[in-house]
Amino acid sequence: MTEREILRIRRFVVKLGEAMHAYGTPSHRLERLLSEVSQSFGLEGSFLVSPTWFSVVLQEPGQEQEYSHISRVKPGGIDLNRLSLTHELVAAVLAGRLEVEDGLVQLGTIRGAPDPYPLWLGFLCWGGVSAGFALLCGSGLMDMLASMTGGWLVFGLEWLAARHPRFEEMLEPLSALLLALLGTGLVALGLPLNVPVVVLSGIIAFIPGLSMTMGLRELAARELLSGTARIMDALMTLFKLYFGAVFGLALGGLLWGGSNRLPLTASLPLLLEGGAVLLLALSLLVMFRVRPRDAFWGLLCGLVAYGGARLGNALFGADLGGLVGALLVGLYANSYARIKNTPTNIVLLPGIVLLVPGSKVYVGLNSLVSGQDMLANAASGAQVFLSFMAIVAGLMFANLILPPRRYL
Known part of the structure; x- marks a missing residue:
């Protein structure tokens, strides 16, 4: 492989990583995806991604010369429309249906694409x-x-x-x-x-x-x-x-x-509670820019999260109820990703948001500083942390039972 080819591949990997980071891809999944892309081109890659740091090192197997890149990036938002389009681009490049140079051009086109x-x-x-x-x-x-x-x-x-x-x-x-x-x-x-x-x-x-x-x-x-x-x-x-x-x-x-x-x-x-959840789920689809063709399945994931959380609350109480909800949402999202060949996050995030107790952290902070409870039965810090970890554990169990086809 010539140096010119390696530099072209490095440019594609860097632009791909920066784009996926900007669209809200978790660091551990992004690093694994970039490793898969590098290996498909016959290169060894080492990556370090954080909310504000992006580092790439590429080299040919058995060679000492390295091609590196370090950049300062801003914490990414969530744009599931552009994430889906970029995932399709990666699949086309890995399958050989799209050349690297064309992939670079399309990355720029996706970044400038209108909102859905x-x-x-x-x-x-x-x-x-x-x-x-x-x-x-x-x-x-x-x-x-x-x-x-x-x-x-x-x-x-x-x-x-x-x-x-x-x-x-x-x-x-x-x-x-x-x-x-x-x-x-x-x-x-x-x-x-x-x-x-x-x-x-x-x-x-x-x-x-x-x-x-x-x-x-x-x-x-x-x-x-x-x-x-x-x-x-x-x-x-x-x-x-x-x-x-x-x-x-x-x-x-x-x-x-x-x-x-x-x-x-x-x-x-x-x-009334079901209507409020439905309103939340529908609004989140638009705020996360889920593509219209994925919107119904994202909405269904939100309802799965709601039903799973209620089931978990009945079985294990409010602190651990999120584990059941996250497990069902994770299995649903991984199944959808396998069938449709899309990133798991496309339907996962609208469901997970209905489970995460972020507002309880705010309420707990208010109780700690002011000594007053904003809501009845405000959860303690330990209960909130346990709720977060229950959701994380549910997602990990879902990936163990039914892993996604790709790292995204």
Whole structure:
């Protein structure tokens, strides 16, 4: 193999890795995928991927000369549409249906591809996620409507931050602060609202429960650098959200009086709870940019997660109930990935998000700092950690019973 060919392959591997990282691929799966791609070209590869670091070393077997690449990357979001398209591109390259040079061109085309859903639908779904979560908290109609409005406000801020990078670092605390001001202002006008729950529901899209689950999963896979970095980033996001909300509540109290803490419903009627879960699942499909042809199966995965969690709660209690839900979701996602030859995450993530107790971490942080429970029966730190680990264990058992065909 000539040096020119190796450099071309290295460029493809680097661009592929950076693209998959940007679309939300976990580090341990991305490293294994890149190793598979390198071996298919007859090269040995060594990779180190973290939320902010991407390192590649390639060499021919038996040769001492190495071809390396190191780059600084930003923590990736979740874009399941582009992830699916990139996975299809990788399959075509590995099967020999697509040349490396053409693959490089298509990677750029995929990065610039339009979103599968219009902006107005994304706007509606940000409000839908907040409204659905408010219902699951046991709040009333006014709280749900205020939460939906808060979700739309946060969507506008997120849209602004995407176009003006100077707002990016302040996006989370600014969102929580403005929602707290909005909630206390509405209470001052006479509306009966539970302001802390409205704030939490409005910023629920920023609560990093999925990131914490991915971090723990990476730690379980011995990806210590990436897992630790991801968890610390998630914790910092939580702190920014919490203290933005605290400052907003204090400022709102100073401007127009204190906030309300109305009682919440302990349990919802089954039909209303199912409707809230359905609203959440549908909204998440749009927020994660799941392709329309995969949307039904992603929605079904969310319902599997909901049913599995209820079954697990009945069998083992709330702390370990997520294990059953994650096991069923993992088996479902791996089966779908095998049948459709797609990444497991395409249907896995919309289901897992309904299981992760990210909001409980926020609520527990509020209880620790303020001494007040935002929600009834707020879980302790140990219970939240056990819930996270139950989900991670369920996913690991699912991969043991029915591993995905490919590392993604």
